[in-house]
Amino acid sequence: MNPLVFWLADGTGFFIGMGLVGIGLPLLCLAGSRRFAPLALTTAIIMGALIAILSSAPLPAWLHILWSTVAGISLVLCLAHPRTNMLRRASRLAALLVAGLSAALALAELPYHLAPTIVIPAKLRIHVIGDSISAGIRSGDRPWPAILSDLLGLAVENLARPAATVQSAMTQAETIPDGDGLVLVEIGGNDLLGGTDAVKFGLQLDALLAKIRGKGARVVLFELPLPPFQDGFGRAQRALARKHGAVLIPKRILSRVFAMAGGTLDGLHLSPQGHSALAKSMKDRIIFRIESSRLRQMLRGDHEEAAHPDNPDPDPDSGPWGGAGGLDPPAVGLEAGGLADPLGRTRGRRDSR
Numbered sequence: 448m449n450p451l452v453f454w455l456a457d458g459t460g461f462f463i464g465m466g467l468v469g470i471g472l473p474l475l476c477l478a479g480s481r482r483f484a485p486l487a488l489t490t491a492i493i494m495g496a497l498i499a500i501l502s503s504a505p506l507p508a509w510l511h512i513l514w515s516t517v518a519g520i521s522l523v524l525c526l527a528h529p530r531t532n533m534l535r536r537a538s539r540l541a542a543l544l545v546a547g548l549s550a551a552l553a554l555a556e557l558p559y560h561l562a563p564t565i566v567i568p569a570k571l572r573i574h575v576i577g578d579s580i581s582a583g584i585r586s587g588d589r590p591w592p593a594i595l596s597d598l599l600g601l602a603v604e605n606l607a608r609p610a611a612t613v614q615s616a617m618t619q620a621e622t623i624p625d626g627d628g629l630v631l632v633e634i635g636g637n638d639l640l641g642g643t644d645a646v647k648f649g650l651q652l653d654a655l656l657a658k659i660r661g662k663g664a665r666v667v668l669f670e671l672p673l674p675p676f677q678d679g680f681g682r683a684q685r686a687l688a689r690k691h692g693a694v695l696i697p698k699r700i701l702s703r704v705f706a707m708a709g710g711t712l713d714g715l716h717l718s719p720q721g722h723s724a725l726a727k728s729m730k731d732r733i734i735f736r737i738e739s740s741r742l743r744q745m746l747r748g749d750h751e752e753a754a755h756p757d758n759p760d761p762d763p764d765s766g767p768w769g770g771a772g773g774l775d776p777p778a779v780g781l782e783a784g785g786l787a788d789p790l791g792r793t794r795g796r797r798d799s800r
Contacts, residue, residue: 456672457702462503465497469549505681577607577633594726645679670698
């Protein structure tokens with residue numbers, strides 16, 4: 448599939464479009480009636496507006512309408528080359544207002560493109576709910592949840608089924624045992640491509656997330672890469688992530704796997720390289736948390752050994768952070784409550800050392 452499609456779907460085009468419009472309009476007003484500058488700037492502004500609209504950033508609809516209206520009025524005023532001082536001031540004020548709105552919209556969207564850190568206890572159970580992206584479509588291929596299990600060194604139960612929708616994924620959720628656990632939810636692509644209404648999608652996703660949360664599990668939700676004019680699906684995902692306390696994985700994570708060379712078999716279903724890339728990306732998001740009581744015990748033991756002159760130097764490949772089954776140093780000091788929030792900020796405090 449054309450990489451340009453994924454470039455729009457992952458939201459990158461939105462920021463470029465905001466930049467072209469927000470910078471281009473003030474420059475156009477200042478350019479006056481010079482020979483070539485107005486034509487070049489007008490072209491850049493129109494292209495930027497189209498790119499921003501086609502990127503389907505799931506911001507509130509009224510913000511999109513406000514921005515489009517003010518940008519259109521500003522463009523007309525700047526191209527009219529007003530002769531009176533009052534109209535000239537009005538055109539420049541409108542252009543500055545568009546620049547401010549463009550910057551504000553870009554800043555509002557930016558947090559959803561920052562990859563979060565998911566901090567979990569070392570023995571937390573992990574389940575994956577999903578469709579063919581997670582289940583795979585070839586029997587000989589290892590899907591990304593199986594590869595993630597190897598990378599993390601713990602069991603990841605893959606409940607995903609090919610052709611699953613949000614509604615049919617309820618049967619997957621029912622098999623998850625009660626109790627603390629982490630559920631990675633990659634679902635909705637078949638609803639999006641199958642013509643499901645965004646409102647219906649939101650209602651079904653609400654029921655699915657409520658089912659998972661009712662079992663006591665924590666939720667990580669993959670944002671859907673969005674085709675043009677499908678931002679309603681993204682708004683539903685973000686609103687429900689806030690409602691159910693789910694962590695959002697930015698849509699660029701899936702989009703870039705789809706767009707990478709050899710990442711898919713048919714433009715949509717992941718190849719072995721695509722499964723591996725997605726598993727590695729998720730592995731980079733997850734950090735293990737050492738319980739504070741265990742941490743104090745380990746640190747106290749280290750101090751006692753250091754105070755003993757007869758003790759040999761500890762093996763650098765053994766101990767709580769090295770060797771087989773060791774935990775990575777970044778996990779040390781993270782207190783309980785360790786799921787990152789939808790904007791990527793980690794809840795919880797760090798123990799003093």
